[in-house]
Amino acid sequence: MRARRDQISKRESAMIERKQFYIDGAWVDPVTPRDHHVINPATEEPIAVISLGSEADAVKAILAARAAFPAFSETSLDERIALMEKIIALYSAKMPEIAQAISQEMGAPMWLASAAQAPSGLSQLMGALNALKEFTWEHSRGNTRIRYEAIGVCSLITPWNWPMNQIGCKVGPALAAGCTMVLKPSELAPLDAMILADIIHEAGVPKGVFNLVNGDGPGVGSVLSTHEEVDFVSFTGSTRAGIEIAKSAAPTVKRIAQELGGKSPNIVLEDADLQKAVSSGVMQVMTNSGQSCNAPTRMFVPRPKLGEAAAIAKATAESVVVADPAGDKRFAMGPLANGRQFEKVQSLIEIGMKEAELVTGGLGRPEGFNKGYFVRPTVFVSQTNDTTIAREEIFGPVLTMIPYDTEEDAIRMANDTVYGLSGYVQSENLDHARQVAKQIRAGMIHINGASTDSVAPFGGYKQSGNGREWGDFGLEEFLEVKAVMGYGAVAAE
Structure with missing residues (x-):
């Protein structure tokens, strides 16, 4: 019996505890803490305890993103490029830690977590950076000026199967576009996302630009889909959940991009x-x-x-x-x-x-x-x-x-x-x-x-979703198009 108690004590002492959310540039306590254990699928044992957020937590994060949007959307390309380069450098240094977290939280073998899962997030961030550098942000058509501008506050809802890949292909272009955001990673695989939040903080991303709230669909996801201060929802997950998110977003006419199921x-x-x-x-x-x-x-x-x-x-x-x-x-x-x-x-x-x-x-x-x-x-x-x-x-x-x-x-x-x-x-x-x-x-x-x-663009037809991710196609999802008529011809683009 004592040996069994010693085993339990050892396991619990090694358990990760990360119950805070990253809101407005700081790790903060939940409004109403609700413990949730992250399970290692290979052992069926808990490896971490987080807190599931509530409507109040989600609203705090959304309002922080809204407050940060005017200034961040007006940052220069050079400022955003420098910020993303810092994030990429820090991510590269933490790649082994990210791979370890992914392996433990969703069961990817370490060879796959190290060779594909963790690097895919880096690839998405680098793809967004390249798109930022190469994108044509303004051009003229006769007397009209066409401008691309950040869409606004973005809700990013991601799954557990390729967790960092899906986070990277949303957070990367959102930052590149000049958007502010609230990320809700899967509560089943949240640890890699929290490492990314640490990276973003260390990189000096302005407060309120990136926010992370852990939680489930009813507690947090529904708020991120319905709140009037959210301009865009990017969701990856099941077709069933995607349909519900589309219904929730309809009353406020939010733009939605969804990458859903497949039977290829x-x-x-x-x-x-x-x-x-x-x-x-x-x-x-x-x-x-x-x-x-x-x-x-x-x-x-x-x-x-x-x-x-x-x-x-x-x-x-x-x-x-x-x-x-x-x-x-x-x-x-x-x-x-x-x-x-x-x-x-x-x-x-x-x-x-x-x-x-x-x-x-x-x-x-x-x-x-x-x-x-x-x-x-x-x-x-x-x-x-x-x-x-x-x-x-x-x-x-x-x-x-x-x-x-x-x-x-x-x-x-x-x-x-x-x-x-x-x-x-x-x-x-x-x-x-x-x-x-x-x-x-x-x-x-x-x-x-x-x-x-x-x-290449990543996305599907029919009930596999709408919109596209990756590279310049993914960047465009986070942009609005403005036509300034009577602007006057520009001599040299």
């Missing part, structure tokens, strides 16, 4: 290298434990090649090593980020086992794990595109393979979804792949496994 098709064409196309497609699904909105979770293969393709997918999925994210196994897959997501994925796998053929994986944790939100890499074959697992976003390491008879049939099924975030095309003939890519109704198309491009 991966068309393996007849002339593709089957081994390469299928194996790479499986691995793209399994990366980040399947918790990427643009993952190619529906794979369409020619019906005569279905058996061979399924065998390749089975071998590839079974080669995936599931491991403790704190370990050093490169390319290993970690747990899902939280218990709710674990239960959702298990439920959909169970449904899939009733309506489709299970190729590999299935219910329960992988062998060797009796706790933690670990999921078996799973592959199904569904004979149609109408099954639950072919239509719902599972957001876990689960691939659904679907046979097609003609290329036209594959394209039709690829587009037969409420989503339209990404699409993938595999072919040895580049012109052929390009022709098919043109016909997929999605915001981003990847040919032959091409990775995302940091200077």
